[in-house]
Amino acid sequence: MLTNQDQQRMEQLIAELNEHNYRYYTLDTPEISDAEYDRLYDELVSLETTLGVVLPSSPTQRVGHTILSGFEQHRHLARLWSLDKAQNLEQLYAWEARLKRAISDYNAKNPSTPLPDPTYVMELKFDGLTLNLTYEQGQLIQAATRGNGTVGESILAQVKTINSIPLSIDYTDGVIEVQGEGIMTLSSLARYNETAEEPLKNARNAAAGALRNLNPAVTASRKLDAFIYNVGYAEGVTFDNHKQLQQFLKDNRFKVNPYIIYADDLKQFEDELIALAERRNELDFLIDGAVIKVQDMRTREALGYTDKFPRWAVAFKFEAEEAETTLLSVSWEVGRTGKITPVAKVEAVELAGVTVQNCTLNNMGDIERKNLKFALGTLVAIRRSNDVIPEILGKVDEELGEEIVFPDKCPSCGSELEQRGAHLFCNNKLGCEPQMIGRITHFAARDAMDIESFSIMTAEQLYRECGVKDPADLYKLTFDDLIKLERFGQKKAQKLLDAIEHSKTRELSSFLFALGIPNTGKTTAKTLADHYNSLDAVMQATTDELVQLQDIGLIVAESIVSFFNDPDVQQSVAAMLEAGVAPQTEQIATVASEDHPLFGKTIVITGTLPTLGRDELTKMLEACGAKVTGSVSKKTDLVIAGEKAGSKLTKAQQLGITIIEDEAQVLQMIEG
DNA sequence: TTGCCTCGAGATCA
């Protein structure tokens, strides 16, 4: 039986433990000994077991004992943006110049409400894994990775194991999302590696790996930490400037790194940036630069965002670490477009926590510009540019090595190569294996037809063993074809077939991108799909028409026209359509049939679904002949309720309206 | 490009 007294004692214990937890992990000023903490903790555990009651903010809820079967998708309430970069002071001031121009443009248009001169704040740029935490009525209800910025993966159970992240906060007036960086401190990593069977190589990957472990107990054993630096979405609270936002985070007991510097002028950061780069190695966690933001929130709102970045913030990146190693060999690889790219093998060398063995050299011109023509077997300097791709900077000394010989024949099929600019191309489109395998791989890729579990290895295997020479051939594959292959069992074969089947109904824009039209990326493919709304119309388009479209010039237009004039392409597309590939367009979908179960229904959407955006879902529903309205009434036939659904859901329940909360079920209904 | 994790396949052992 739960008595009032027990309940009170439990709440008291939780409050005390959370307070001590906060002092220990967030403020780093513990007040009681570990033994005392453990005693209180044990008392709470036994109280919880005897009563059979566990409150959500109880510290015993940090380490879940159920092993997850996979990660669910999560749609962020506010997009998580990347940051514009500055590698040096010159680029930093260039950013400031753009910023000031944007401000004066704004002020010219809005003379009655001018923006103030910008003042700045500088913080550390942590090298870990972005976290997005959702609190509803003060409780931590969701935690997700960044993903593509819009949809990430839910890692709530893993994030709860991070002791400095509060399970509940004082702010209870609405839903908020805060953002921060999940990290592993260097001391934690060292301590972990002392006893670990498999030592972890660097703190960033260790943190990322720990958060993607399906067993939260494993995550807990890695003893991660997190710094919170932003409020991405908030109901019921606004901030005038960065200081207020910071204070809000601190008041709600988030762990905010104390390194925050305010300045009226970027010049004041110059010395600090140099000092920081030097002090970098003294910190107990990895940073890869500093983030500089405008303090004033109205300015942030007014300036807004480009496609990718906020205009009011920039990441100042430290000089990338460099290493010296021997250039062992250069091989020439053929991409899907026939472009020949030199790839360098170097003597394995440790660089910023990873072992580098391969470096891209871009093209012939690059090799000459870097004076590497006679560098085989000699010492070269390397660096990881843009954080990721290793590149060779140049020779370390004057010593001459063996010559890097530029090929004149395709290294794969032996055709004559053609030079276009600094690049070499193999024009043997249909007889050159890596080009064909590359096209098939590209076709199946995530942003293209999204055939899951299919990648270059599979493409090679299918090409060689099953005669899959063209993307269209994928649709002829049978279970019997696959099961014969090495490393293909029942499960894998079926999975691949299901994925191929699923790809038949991808969006037209994805299909166009998948075809690999030269000079046509995701964005152009989308432009084409939106404008023409049918595959046939795109194939019939003329150069004159195409150049009228947004961001399509003569070169792109001609690429598109000549691509679809190619009889091989026409044949391949025809074969795919024949096999049942039906790129989805709005036009097809808007031919709503009166037989559709959703036809004429009045539907209300509330909350957020894991992957479908509200606009996207509205369009889909309308295409079925449904009417999507904003508020629930007696006339509403159906309510689709996602996470964090509000009063609309309550009202629907009161009125007894059918409610769907499962995204998969929604999609099923749309499909009929 | 690398490191980390997961999953399925195939080998090994009971």
Next chain:
DNA sequence: CTCGAGGCAA
């Protein structure tokens, strides 16, 4: 149980 492919993040 071990190995390698696939997926994710930076």
